[in-house]
Amino acid sequence: MKKFMNRAETLVAESLAGFVAAHERLVTFGADRRFVRRRSLCPGKVALISGGGAGHEPMHVGFVGKGMLDAACTGHVFTSPTPDQIVAAIREMDRGAGCLLVVKNYDGDVMNFAMAAELAAQHRIATVIVRDDVNPGGSKRSQDRRGVAGTLVVEKLLGAAAEAGWRLEELSALGEDLNGRIRTMGVALGGVTVPDTERETFVLSEDEMEMGVGIHGEPGRARVTFATADEIVEAMLGAILSDLAPDRGDNLLLFINGLGGTPVSELYLAYNSVRARLQSLGATVARSLVGTYVTSLDMAGLSITVARLKERELSLWDAPVDTAALRWKG
Amino acid sequence: MKKFMNRAETLVAESLAGFVAAHERLVTFGADRRFVRRRSLCPGKVALISGGGAGHEPMHVGFVGKGMLDAACTGHVFTSPTPDQIVAAIREMDRGAGCLLVVKNYDGDVMNFAMAAELAAQHRIATVIVRDDVNPGGSKRSQDRRGVAGTLVVEKLLGAAAEAGWRLEELSALGEDLNGRIRTMGVALGGVTVPDTERETFVLSEDEMEMGVGIHGEPGRARVTFATADEIVEAMLGAILSDLAPDRGDNLLLFINGLGGTPVSELYLAYNSVRARLQSLGATVARSLVGTYVTSLDMAGLSITVARLKERELSLWDAPVDTAALRWKG
Structure with missing residues (x-):
């Protein structure tokens, strides 16, 4: 395995630091570098927050900006971000219209985002769990589908809708509806x-x-x-x-x-x-x-x-x- | 070697067809599919034409559009486009202000673009040969430097200058000047x-x-x-x-x-x-x-x-x- 890295323990932090520096016009770190956020926030707009393990770049940090995500929380490689990262993002990004959490359907992500929503219960929060993968020959139960590249489509559409002033319940309903399509x-x-x-x-x-x-x-x-x-x-x-x-x-x-x-x-x-x-x-x-x-x-x-x-x-x-x-x- | 391809003989044509279809708002094929060009041309603007072997994508086709290249000619993998491809691009893209050919410094490319310029001598043509690679410990002769990723920088700057109405000689001089920097x-x-x-x-x-x-x-x-x-x-x-x-x-x-x-x-x-x-x-x-x-x-x-x-x-x-x-x- 040859990779451009220094140490496995610091590779995510170093890569994120480079990302934020290269795109300083668009993004900045949130409190204590726990997440990456849009530079400018809009009062009254629902905040879209996503995240997941590292290793999927440019998703999700590359989708932070006007018309898409407000913040993205990154965990270690293939490991969910911790609930306190997500809570920190909710606290900093909620501008009065609530937060929509967009979560890929993997056990760790679903669990940690749910825990964060509980810990930040004073905020209005809705969650969309993206389930877009095909189950060829297998189960067609929605809860078994993983969230994969279709997440980009969900985040783009919801991001544009949030920018256009849709309310939290409307965004949540659109997200659920998209899962079937x-x-x-x-x-x-x-x-x-x-x-x-x-x-x-x-x-x-x-x-x-x-x-x-x-x-x-x-x-x-x-x-x-x-x-x-x-x-x-x-x-x-x-x-x-x-x-x-x-x-x-x-x-x-x-x-x-x-x-x-x-x-x-x-x-x-x-x-x-x-x-x-x-x-x-x-x-x-x-x-x-x-x-x-x-x-x-x-x-x-x-x-x-x-x-x-x-x-x-x-x-x-x-x-x-x-x-x-x-x-x-x- | 595992690649997403059908046959080696057709992979460049198939990939280019996909590229043009995916970006039909921006680009279209030139005559006989010999090159990829901007959809809309500007009378009086110097035409920027580049190209080279396939295998370097998104360069150069991905740089065709407003503010950068007017056309890009693609050869087989790691093989220069033919002079007749380049001549076809010159004929179709020249809008009266002449053509600037931007060429990476590789023997095949330099030879075929020079031959095309001769064959299309009724057009006003200038050529910038990009030479940006470092020669560590070796020759510092400019003519030995290859044209590599710095080509993007040259094409972006010249493209913006052409869009701003710079004349052929001015563009050519800027290109030469950039080679040293x-x-x-x-x-x-x-x-x-x-x-x-x-x-x-x-x-x-x-x-x-x-x-x-x-x-x-x-x-x-x-x-x-x-x-x-x-x-x-x-x-x-x-x-x-x-x-x-x-x-x-x-x-x-x-x-x-x-x-x-x-x-x-x-x-x-x-x-x-x-x-x-x-x-x-x-x-x-x-x-x-x-x-x-x-x-x-x-x-x-x-x-x-x-x-x-x-x-x-x-x-x-x-x-x-x-x-x-x-x-x-x-």
Whole structure:
């Protein structure tokens, strides 16, 4: 394992310090460096707070800024932030309209964000638990789905809605509603090594890939023979579409996400293949995003996210956003 | 070698098709798909045209758009675009004010762009050859320096100047002048495999790294023992600063660039280390950029670019840019 680092104990803090310094126009540290927050806050706006383990950068710190998150709490690599980090963010960011916590569906995250909400019970708090991964052949129970790259879509839409003045209950309802309309599936070409523990997540041979991976290095649902991009895309998209069941008239958002070690040229090639396949099925790709946003350390691999968006959600997607990782004028 | 691809012969075309489809608001193909161009052209503006081999994405296609390039020609992986691609771009993009060709200093690129300029001699053409890499301990002859990540800086500044109405001779002079004030050094933690030829560029053991690499998988200047981020940064920055020789009052642009397989969290950690070191030397980091922009396929590694910018160049850097890879409002 070769990584640009000094010591495993300090790598998250050093990386965050670099992030905040490089984007000082947009973000700053919250109290005691427990979280990263927007520089300027808006009174009367619901505060959006997210977070999770390190190792998924640019998520979530890269999504802090106007039109998306107000604050992000980062834990150690693949480890939830502590409740006191989250409580500190709630206290500092609540501007009177309450806080919406956006949490990926992993046990540690769900537990620590719930504990923080209890500890900060004097604040008005709602929680959206993102559950977007496909369960091919397995359980379709919502509570079993992990929160993966679709989290970006949820945070972008909720961030735009909060900026537009939506109230806490409205945001919470939108978040819940989105959970049924966003599906993601990931594929890995190799495992990763967690720097703290030097634990290797899984090892693949030269002709294997791991289908259905999450973003914490956990093994996927099936180890299969490596194939062409078109064949990989066909298998993944089949699982996504059978789960998402889009209607012919739906406006789809297509998001191809790199898991950390895959060059963007390969992501565009995959995008080309997915888009052609969706169009051949009569689907409308209304919006697109291609890039490395929700990662699993330096994992070689990608995920495909498809979301069925309503008209007003297309507008929320298009609304201006000004963060380190996602930036457009609208 | 596992890559998301179908066939080596078509991977560049498929990836470019995906790129253009994903960014159809910004870009479109030029005639016969020979290059990628801005959707909207400005009469009277000098056309900026660049290009090079594939494998460096998002450079150069990701830099096409308002405030940066007008067109980018892409060759096969690590292979120059052909003269007829470049001639086609010149013909289509010249809006009466001439064309500035921005070329990285590699033999194939320099030769093919020169041939294109000859073939399109009825157009007013100037050429800037970017030479930003550090030659540690070796030749300091300008013509021996390769064009690497500093190319982004040159293309951003020239793009902003062209947008502001600078004439061809002024742009050409700025480009030449910048060559003396931008230095880059790269380090690789591993080699890469070129998909067309299945050629492996170089192989490193678990405790080795390659210092002074370019972006075509060629071996670097020295193979050394892997070290901490601070130690790596110190060695690289030493070579850069001894070559660049900044004055104490200089405004520096610091650009940490991922070579394709390195996660952004590690780039921010490196940025944090470089910035602290520059500040301890009394230097002013006036502008920063951290991300994966100028790549060598999926190479694990990074480069450090330091540029000494004059006041007006800081304004050019800050000027609005709207491309797939670089986007800000100014």
